[in-house]
Amino acid sequence: MKKILIEAKNISKVYGMGADTRVVALDDVSLEISEGEFIALMGASGSGKSTLMNILGCLDKPGSGTLLLDGTDVSLMTDDELAMVRNKKIGFVFQSFHLLGRTSALENVELPLLYSDRTHITDLARKALEAVGLSDRVHHLPGELSGGQQQRVAIARALVNDPEIIFADEPTGNLDSRSGLEIMTLIQQLSEQGRTIVIVTHEPDIARYAGRIIQITDGKITSDEINTDRIIASGNITTGGSINTGSNYMAGGNIPAGGSINTGTNTIIGGSITSGSNITTGTSDTGKTAPVSPALSETSSALF
Ligand SMILES: Nc1ncnc2c1ncn2[C@@H]1O[C@H](COP(=O)(O)OP(=O)(O)O)[C@@H](O)[C@H]1O
Ligand SMILES: [Mg+2]
Secondary structure: OOOEEEEEEEEEEEEOOOOOOOEEEEEEEEEEEEOOOEEEEEOOOOOOHHHHHHHHOOOOOOOEEEEEEOOEEOOOOOHHHHHHHHHHHEEEEEOOOOOOOOOOHHHHHHHHHHOOOOOOHHHHHHHHHHHOOOHHHOOOOHHHOOHHHHHHHHHHHHHOOOOOEEEEEOOOOOOOHHHHHHHHHHHHHHHHOOOEEEEEEOOHHHHOOOOEEEEEEOOEEEEEEEOOOOOOHHHHOOOOOEEEOOOOOOOEOOOOEOEEEEOOOOOOEOOOOOOOOOOOOOOOOOOOOOOOOOOOOOOHHHHO
16 A cells, blocks of 8 residues: 555635635545555636645645645644745646746756755756756756746756655646647656656646546535546657657657657666656755745745
């Protein structure tokens, strides 16, 4: 049995107080997420997906109900304690990337490490960028990168602290279909490497990459099923584009010939899973208190 990473029990969230403004965003939601799962939270716009993701990811607190992360009740933690939990255990990816515009890809990826007690942060950030195939773009500013590349920087930033779980809210929502496919390929490969992943999407085509699909309707879970119709993202790359997958990035199976696919040094093409890939997490945990993150609305650095 895989370890249960997240256990949400009877979570509700109501916004607004007045009779006219009151919105029940989540209504008695319970679910468990086990280590290694790749879950899609699906539902129409306004159904409560982001609210649920933000609560599961400790960005927001439930109105009622309990949330256990790794067996620890986080529902009553203070904002500072939650910030520390996020920094250590959770990585986030958002539709609009949330990169700092005037800092390089490398510095953006270093950001969560500045809030941690790790050393060798530049090395770790470089490895994370390498893992998403961006070794050759480390000094570029976000504005000098394509949307797909910016999202890969955001994924590197989500990975750099070696989190237990990654949450991605509509990660392909701002991308053209080809870049979206590249991002789903990358996310699916992280899943194949054992990373626990939750993506939020309103697009059935995107949800189909996941191993389990949870449907939310008007703040309630209306279906929660293993996806027997799973598609393999890398299998759909059929055009002649160039996919630079970097040295520690696995290309997966079924990539038809024709395109220029630079898989780098440690890559295995053909469906096997690389071992010894990815990101080392550096130094020991000294239990030092992380700096207090400001509120979510104030700056994106609060997310990490
Ligand atoms: N900060 C907020 N204040 C008031 N209402 C909100 C707030 N955030 C979300 N809502 C409302 O809660 C419901 C669920 O929103 P959300 O979780 O963002 O849905 P989704 O991500 O599925 O589009 C919507 O009706 C939305 O308008
Ligand atoms: Mg949303």
